[in-house]
Each structure stands twice: as structure tokens, then as C-alpha cells.
Amino acid sequence: MNKMKLSITGDKVFKNTTMLFAFFVFALVFLMAYEMVRGSELSLRHFGWKFLTTTTWDPVADEYGALPFIFGTLASSLLALVIALPLSIGVAIFLSELAPRWLERPVSFLVELLAAIPSIVYGLWGIFVLVPWLRNSVEPGLIKSFGYLPLFKGVPYGFGMLAAGIILAIMIIPIISSISRDVLQAIPKTQREAALALGATKWESTKIVLADGKSGLLGATLLGLGRAVGETMAVTMVIGNRSEISASLLDPGHSMASVIANEFAEATTDMYTSSLIEIALILFAVTIILNVIARLIVWSMTKKFKTT
Amino acid sequence: MKFTKICMSLVMVVVLFGTTLAQMKLNGAGATFPYVIYSKWFDVYSKQHGVEFNYQSIGSGGGIKQVTEGTVDFGATDAAMTDAQLASVKDKQGSDVLHIPTVMGAVVITYNLPAAGKDLKLTSNVLAKIYLGQITRWNDNEITSINKGKNLPDQAIIVAHRSDGSGTTNIFTDYLKKVSKTWAINIGMGASVNWPVGLGGKGNEGVAGLVKQSEGAIGYVELAYAVKNGLSYASMQNKEGNFIEPTFESVSAAAAGAAKNMPADLRVSITDASGKDSYPISGFTWLLIYKNMKDKSKAKEIAGFLTWAMGEGQGFAKDLYYAPLPKEVVKMCEKKIATIVTE
Numbered sequence: 001m002n003k004m005k006l007s008i009t010g011d012k013v014f015k016n017t018t019m020l021f022a023f024f025v026f027a028l029v030f031l032m033a034y035e036m037v038r039g040s041e042l043s044l045r046h047f048g049w050k051f052l053t054t055t056t057w058d059p060v061a062d063e064y065g066a067l068p069f070i071f072g073t074l075a076s077s078l079l080a081l082v083i084a085l086p087l088s089i090g091v092a093i094f095l096s097e098l099a100p101r102w103l104e105r106p107v108s109f110l111v112e113l114l115a116a117i118p119s120i121v122y123g124l125w126g127i128f129v130l131v132p133w134l135r136n137s138v139e140p141g142l143i144k145s146f147g148y149l150p151l152f153k154g155v156p157y158g159f160g161m162l163a164a165g166i167i168l169a170i171m172i173i174p175i176i177s178s179i180s181r182d183v184l185q186a187i188p189k190t191q192r193e194a195a196l197a198l199g200a201t202k203w204e205s206t207k208i209v210l211a212d213g214k215s216g217l218l219g220a221t222l223l224g225l226g227r228a229v230g231e232t233m234a235v236t237m238v239i240g241n242r243s244e245i246s247a248s249l250l251d252p253g254h255s256m257a258s259v260i261a262n263e264f265a266e267a268t269t270d271m272y273t274s275s276l277i278e279i280a281l282i283l284f285a286v287t288i289i290l291n292v293i294a295r296l297i298v299w300s301m302t303k304k305f306k307t308t
Numbered sequence: 309m310k311f312t313k314i315c316m317s318l319v320m321v322v323v324l325f326g327t328t329l330a331q332m333k334l335n336g337a338g339a340t341f342p343y344v345i346y347s348k349w350f351d352v353y354s355k356q357h358g359v360e361f362n363y364q365s366i367g368s369g370g371g372i373k374q375v376t377e378g379t380v381d382f383g384a385t386d387a388a389m390t391d392a393q394l395a396s397v398k399d400k401q402g403s404d405v406l407h408i409p410t411v412m413g414a415v416v417i418t419y420n421l422p423a424a425g426k427d428l429k430l431t432s433n434v435l436a437k438i439y440l441g442q443i444t445r446w447n448d449n450e451i452t453s454i455n456k457g458k459n460l461p462d463q464a465i466i467v468a469h470r471s472d473g474s475g476t477t478n479i480f481t482d483y484l485k486k487v488s489k490t491w492a493i494n495i496g497m498g499a500s501v502n503w504p505v506g507l508g509g510k511g512n513e514g515v516a517g518l519v520k521q522s523e524g525a526i527g528y529v530e531l532a533y534a535v536k537n538g539l540s541y542a543s544m545q546n547k548e549g550n551f552i553e554p555t556f557e558s559v560s561a562a563a564a565g566a567a568k569n570m571p572a573d574l575r576v577s578i579t580d581a582s583g584k585d586s587y588p589i590s591g592f593t594w595l596l597i598y599k600n601m602k603d604k605s606k607a608k609e610i611a612g613f614l615t616w617a618m619g620e621g622q623g624f625a626k627d628l629y630y631a632p633l634p635k636e637v638v639k640m641c642e643k644k645i646a647t648i649v650t651e
Contacts, residue, residue, distance in 0.1 A: 059473075060496035127517055135522070155464060157522065159507055241471035241508025252507050258471075262510060265367035266473025266499040268393070 033284065040278035042270055051278060057243045059263070064275035066282060068243040072161070072253035073283070076235060077228035079165030079249070084173045085221060091173070092180035092217075097192075097206050108181065115174035123237035126167045131158035131238055134166075139250055154250040159240040162249040167234050172224035179223060183216030183298075184209060215297045222294035226287050232257035256283045332609055337364040338371020338384030341413055341475050341530060342593045345628045346384065349613075349621050357616075359609050368475045369499060375596050376400060381606055383596035386413075386475025387499060388575035404599040406648065407574045408614055408641055409592040411622075411630040414531040414559045415480045416541040416589070420519050421446060423461045427553070429454050431545040432580070432588065436488035438465055438526060440495075441505035446524060454545075461524075468518040468527030471508025473499035479591040480528050483579035528589075531559065532629035546588045547580055554587045559631035562586035567636040574644060590631075600649045608650040618642055 037044070043051060043064065054065025091111065095104050135158030146152040187209050195205035210217070232255075240252020241262065256279050267273045336346075343365040350361035366374075368385035372393055375383035378401045388407055389397075397405050417435065419428060424446070434450050437443040443450060446460045470477045481497040495501050509515040512533040519527040519539075531554050534541050543551040552558050565583030570576055580588045595614070601607040618638050625632040633641070 056502065058502035059500050060498045060502065127521070132521060155466075157466065157507060159518065236471065236510055237514070241510070242503070242506070254508075262472040262508075263500055264473075266369035266475075268369045268372060268499065 033281075036277055036281040036284060040274050040281050042274035043278045044274075046271065047275075051275070052282070055243070055245060057259075059267070059269075059272055062269055062271045064271070066256070066275075066279050068245050069254050069256045069259050069279060070282065071245050072239065072243075072255040073229055073257070073286070075253065076161055076164040076168055076239065076255060077225055079161065080168030080172055080228045081221065081225055083165060083169035084176060084224060087169075088173050088176035088220075088224070089180055089217065091177035092184055093206060093210070095177075095181045096184035097209065098202070108178070111174045111177055113174075114170075115178070119171065119231060119234040120237075122167055122171055123234035126163060126234060126238040130166060131163055134158045134163055138162075142250070150247040151249055154246075154248045156250060157240065157252060159238055160250050160252045161239065161246075164235050164239040164253070164255070165249070167238055168228045168231060171231060171234065172228050175227055176220050176224035179220035180213075180217050183213045183220060186216070187212050215300060219294045219298035222290050222297070226290040226294065229290065230257055230283065230287055232261050236261060256280075256286075331358060331360055332606065333360040333362060334381045334606060334609060334613075335362045335379075336371075336382040336384060336595075337366050337374045337380045338596070339368045339386045339475055339593055340365040341386050342384060342411060342630070344532075345411055345624060345630050348624050348628060349617055352624075353613055353616055353621075357609075357612070359613070367473065368478075369473060371596065375405060375598075381601070381603075382598075382610060384410075384594065385596060386591065386593045387478040388577070388594065389596070401598065403601065406597045406599050406644055407594040408597055408644060409574055409594055409633060409637060410617060411625050411632060412559050412563055412578075412590055412592055413479075413630060414554045414562075414587055414590040415476055415483070415528050416531050416534045416539075416554045417526065417528055417544065418516065418519050418534055418539045418541045419526045420521075420523055421461070421463075422523070424455070424458050426540055428458070428540075428542040429545070429551050430542045432483070432487035435544070436484050436491050439467060439469075439484060439503075439505070440488070440490060441467075463524040466518075466522045466525040467503075467506030468509055468515050468522075468525055469503050469506050470500070470511070470515055470528075472510050472514075474511075475499065475591075475593070476512070476528065476530055477501065479577075479579060479589060482577050482591075483589045486577075486580045531556075531631075535629055544588050546584075546586050547582050548584045548586075550584055552585065552587045554589075556626055556629075556631040558585055558587035559590045560634050562588070562590040563592070563631075563637055564634040567634060567640070570637070570640060574640060597648060599647065604650055607648055611645055611648045611650055614645045614648075615642065618645070 047064065051064065051066055052070065053067055055067045056063050056065050057068065095108055099107065135156050139156035139158065142152045143156060191208060191212060192205050195208050235255050236258030239255060239258065241254055241258060242252040243254045244251070246253065260276050260280055264276050267276055346363055350363060354360055368387050371383035371385050372389055374380045376393065376397050389405065394405055417430060431454055434443060434454070437450065444465055445462060446465055447462045452460050478497065478499050481495065481501050484491040485497045495504065507518055509518040512529045515527040515529050516533065516537060516539060519525040529539065541554060543553045545551050561583050562578050562581040565581040565586045566576055566578040578590050578592065581590065597610060618641050622632040
């Protein structure tokens with residue numbers, strides 16, 4: 001009797017302690033948001049919504065507008081997604097549907113290894129390999145053949161939005177492809193077997209699997225996008241760091257994360273610091289929104305499979 | 309057995325306490341530019357005098373912030389504090405802040421133009437126009453007319469600048485502000501500014517990387533960085549009309565030129581200095597010292613260290629690629645150090 005009571009109180013203590021740990025996470029997120037709102041109060045009050053829509057970033061005149069950075073972050077991330085998505089889905093399909101066992105394991109391992117490379121290494125590779133290649137081989141060709149499009153107008157600097165997009169694409173491919181692979185593998189074998197039993201080809205059965213996993217794949221994509229949005233070092237090393245909005249992929253741009261990393265240490269006036277913190281707040285909001293959407297989608301998909 | 313263990317740990321606690329009491333620790337934070345020579349100084353001085361230093365090179369802006377908040381014993385900066393910042397420290401910490409120049413640096417104009425070879429010549433006017441985006445090609449008349457005998461190609465100029473906030477940018481824009489009215493009105497000076505043209509690179513290495521990799525590029529980096537990495541750099545025309553190559557001598561000459569009209573608080577910009585041998589884009593770096601520190605024993609140590617830095621310390625400068633202070637300035641600094649309240 002006594003022993004049982006003891007084990008029940010033990011369970012209670014255990015439950016409550018772990019719950020406390022879990023609440024720490026909530027507390028952390030809220031504290032972070034609170035601190036950022038508090039830190040950016042000055043600029044929130046002074047610039048209001050204008051902060052999101054103006055393009056001047058002038059520390060000398062103490063005038064700040066975040067639009068070029070918001071644009072740069074979104075544009076470079078979307079570009080990365082356009083490049084990375086088809087590749088990653090291809091990798092995932094191959095690994096989950098087609099690859100023989102002996103090949104699947106090492107390829108999966110290598111893909112996950114790519115995710116572990118520090119971003120500064122990607123950045124250095126970008127400066128020394130990617131940028132010269134873009135400047136000397138790719139961009140002159142693009143200008144020559146597609147220069148009439150606003151997307152490919154300009155001077156071949158090498159540094160710019162295109163370089164940032166490619167670097168980010170390489171960085172998010174491992175994330176999107178490994179999560180997509182897990183999603184596809186989670187789809188019951190019976191789906192494939194049923195399709196094959198009805199005389200479907202491998203391609204047709206894969207299409208069915210993809211349709212089933214659609215929302216999960218979308219979730220994987222959004223997680224990759226979230227990573228691209230927050231990436232700092234690799235982007236700042238190749239994007240050209242110019243706070244300008246340009247339609248051309250060849251022109252330099254800037255991003256929210258890189259302006260914070262670049263300028264925070266030397267931000268001397270209160271308004272300057274406050275504006276940088278407000279950019280952090282915007283970035284925080286964007287990442288949270290993306291992650292929430294991703295979670296919701298993945299969650300709705302797993303629920304669907306549990307009920308059927 | 310137990311007893312001896314307790315005794316031993318007690319002894320250890322006493323010993324540990326004793327050492328922390330005997331060895332004073334001075335905390336500082338600020339500029340990254342003088343970090344190399346400061347670490348050398350702190351190392352040598354602490355071996356000689358048993359004072360421990362802890363210096364964090366977080367950037368000039370950070371140094372000023374920490375001095376204002378009173379979280380450090382001294383600060384360091386490449387850009388002199390403004391009157392408003394000084395007032396804010398006085399308000400919060402109840403002490404004036406002294407600016408003590410320690411060594412000097414310069415900003416050099418590096419370029420990548422194989423056709424031009426070495427020693428390209430630039431005037432203040434041309435440099436400002438390039439950074440304003442008004443001169444865009446290397447064979448512009450204004451460049452070719454000062455570089456006779458050089459065959460400058462019809463090539464676009466790719467402008468590179470720092471993307472991070474930096475004392476180097478502060479000196480560079482201070483110079484452009486002095487020599488160009490258009491720059492003064494539209495851009496101004498600061499650790500980071502709203503650049504009209506160009507690509508941004510993070511740190512000296514970022515700008516040097518941009519320049520090295522792009523033919524036709526021009527950028528600005530610290531003299532020490534350029535010398536260490538063997539970059540080619542331009543001669544600048546100074547106030548007297550001479551084209552001066554940036555060297556430790558020409559930087560010291562600029563300080564000597566400026567020493568004649570040095571303000572009492574030593575907060576002086578020596579860009580565009582007079583003197584026929586002065587390199588025009590030079591600047592001091594300062595230590596920020598509380599004039600009236602609460603902890604007088606610390607104040608005494610700091611004053612002692614500064615006196616040493618003005619004498620023996622200056623000897624380390626050249627080997628570490630900094631320009632030493634000219635004698636006139638050292639004298640002024642010593643007078644200033646004597647005003648630190650140590651009792």
C-alpha cells in the first residue's frame with residue numbers, strides 16, 4: 001500500500017517537473033517577443049507602419065525603413081525555393097520509392113551531412129567559387145540572351161540576389177529532401193501495393209503517393225523556407241549588401257538577418273539600435289508564421305492517416 | 309581523513325581568495341582596429357606589473373555603450389564620442405570621459421586594375437565623385453588627367469565599401485565629408501552611411517575580397533590590413549597638393565600636422581590634415597577613461613598603464629602595423645593622463 005502511494009507521488013513529481021521544463025520553452029518564446037517589442041518601442045512609435053514601407057536606411061540622418069531588407073529576405077528565400085524544391089522532391093522520391101537499399105542508406109546519410117555544414121563554410125565557398133563562376137560564365141550569358149527581361153538586366157557583379165538564392169538553395173536542399181523522404185515513407189505501403197495490383201506503372205504509383213503526401217511535402221517546403229529566411233552569414237557574404245529593391249536577379253540586395261549582423265555592433269544612437277531590433281522582430285514574426293503554417297499542415301496530414 | 313580534506317579545501321579557498329585580491333582585473337571593451345596592439349600591451353604590461361586585463365573587441369559603438377552603462381573600467385573607440393554621448397555618461401556615471409589617443413591608423417584606397425599597374429594617383433575630388441557615382445568609368449577625363457602616362461581602360465568602376473558598421477568607414481566618410489560639399493550635404497559621416505553606389509563587404513577581408521575578385525573595382529581598407537596582405541593601393545593628393553603614399557611615416561606626419569591645432573580634449577579628426585607629407589585619410593584611435601572613477605585603486609592602475617603605453621608601449625606599434633604617436637601628441641596625452649583623479 002505504502003509503496004504504491006510512493007510511486008504515485010513519484011509519478012506526479014516526475015510529470016510536474018517535465019511539464020515545468022516544457023513551459024520553459026513557452027516562456028522563452030514569449031520573453032523573446034516581449035524583449036524585442038520593448039527594445040524596438042522607440043522605432044515602433046516613431047516610424048509606425050511606415051517602417052515597413054519606406055526604403056531609406058540612413059544611419060547618419062537617423063531615418064530607417066525596412067522594406068529593402070524585407071524584400072531581400074523574401075526574394076532570396078523564394079528564389080532558393082524555386083531552385084531547391086524540384087531537386088529536393090526528386091531526391092526524396094528516389095530515396096523512398098526507387099533507390100535500392102544499398103544506395104539509399106549512404107545517399108540519405110550524405111544528404112543529412114550537408115545540413116550539418118556550417119553556413120560560413122557555404123559563404124566562403126560562395127565567395128571563392130560560386131561568385132567568380134557566376135560573374136565570368138553565367139551572368140554574361142544571361143545578360144546576352146535574356147537581357148531584355150528586367151529579371152536579367154544589369155552588370156555581372158557575381159555578388160547579388162542570384163548568388164544568394166543559389167547558396168540558400170544548396171543549404172535548404174538537405175532539409176526539404178530529408179523531411180520529404182520521411183513524409184513519403186510514412187505513407188502506408190498498401191497504397192503503393194494497391195496501385196501496382198491495379199496494373200499501375202511505377203510512375204503512376206509514385207504519383208498516387210505524391211498526391212497522398214502533398215500536405216506533408218508542403219510542410220517540408222515551408223520548413224526549408226523558414227531556414228532560408230533566417231540564414232545570415234552565407235547570405236551576407238554573397239548578396240552584395242546594398243539596401244535597394246531591384247527587379248533584376250543580378251543586382252545586389254540585402255536581407256534582414258544580414259543587416260542586423262552587420263550593423264548592430266556599431267549602432268550608436270538609440271533610434272538606430274531600436275530600428276535594428278524592430279527588424280529582428282519582423283524577422284521573428286515571419287519565421288514564426290512560416291513555422292506555424294508548416295506545423296499545421298504536417299499535423300493535419302498525420303491526423304488524416306490516423307483516422308483512416 | 310575527512311578532517312584533512314576539509315582543511316585542505318579551506319586552505320585552497322583562502323589561497324584562491326588571496327590571489328584574486330592581490331591581482332587586480334581591469335575590464336575594457338571597444339574598437340576592433342587596435343585590438344592587436346592592445347593585446348600585446350596588456351600582455352607585456354601585466355607580466356611586468358601583475359595587473360590583469362580583459363579586453364573585448366566588440367566594436368567602437370559597443371565600447372561607447374558599455375562606458376555609458378558603466379559596465380567596464382575603460383572603453384576604446386576609433387570615432388570620438390559626440391558631445392551628447394559625453395553628456396549622457398556624465399549623467400549616468402557622474403564622471404567626465406577622457407579621450408587618450410594611443411596609436412594611429414589610416415584608410416587606404418585599394419583597387420584592381422591590372423592595366424594601371426601600381427601607384428595610381430587619386431585626388432579628393434575624384435575619390436568623392438567615384439563614391440557618389442558621378443565618375444563611373446576608369447578612363448574618365450578627371451582620372452586620366454592626374455595619371456598621365458598610364459593607359460586607363462574604358463571599364464566600369466565597381467565601387468566597394470564596408471557593409472558592417474566600422475571605425476574605418478567613419479574615418480573614410482569623415483574625409484569625404486571634409487573634401488566634398490555634395491557628400492557633406494547628401495551623405496554625411498558615420499560608422500555606416502547610406503551609400504549612393506556600390507557593393508558592401510563585411511569587414512576589411514570582405515571589401516578586399518570584393519576588390520580582388522572584380523576587375524575594375526575600388527575599395528577602402530585599413531592600412532595595416534593592406535600592408536599585411538600585399539594589396540596595391542593608391543597615392544592620395546593631400547591638402548598641399550602632393551601625392552602621398554600611405555605609410556606609417558606619412559600617417560604620423562598627418563598627426564603632427566594636426567597637433568598644432570589640437571583641441572584640449574584631444575577629440576580631433578586628422579583627415580585632410582595640413583603638412584606637406586601628411587597622408588590625408590588618417591585617424592587616431594582612443595582609449596576612453598573615466599576621469600573620476602569610483603574605485604581609485606583601479607584609476608591609479610589605469611593611469612600607470614597609460615603612462616607606460618605612451619612611452620615603452622609606442623615601441624611595439626610599427627611591428628604590429630600601427631603608426632606611433634608623434635612626440636607632440638605624446639606630450640599632450642601625458643598632460644591629460646595626469647588629470648585622472650587617483651586619490
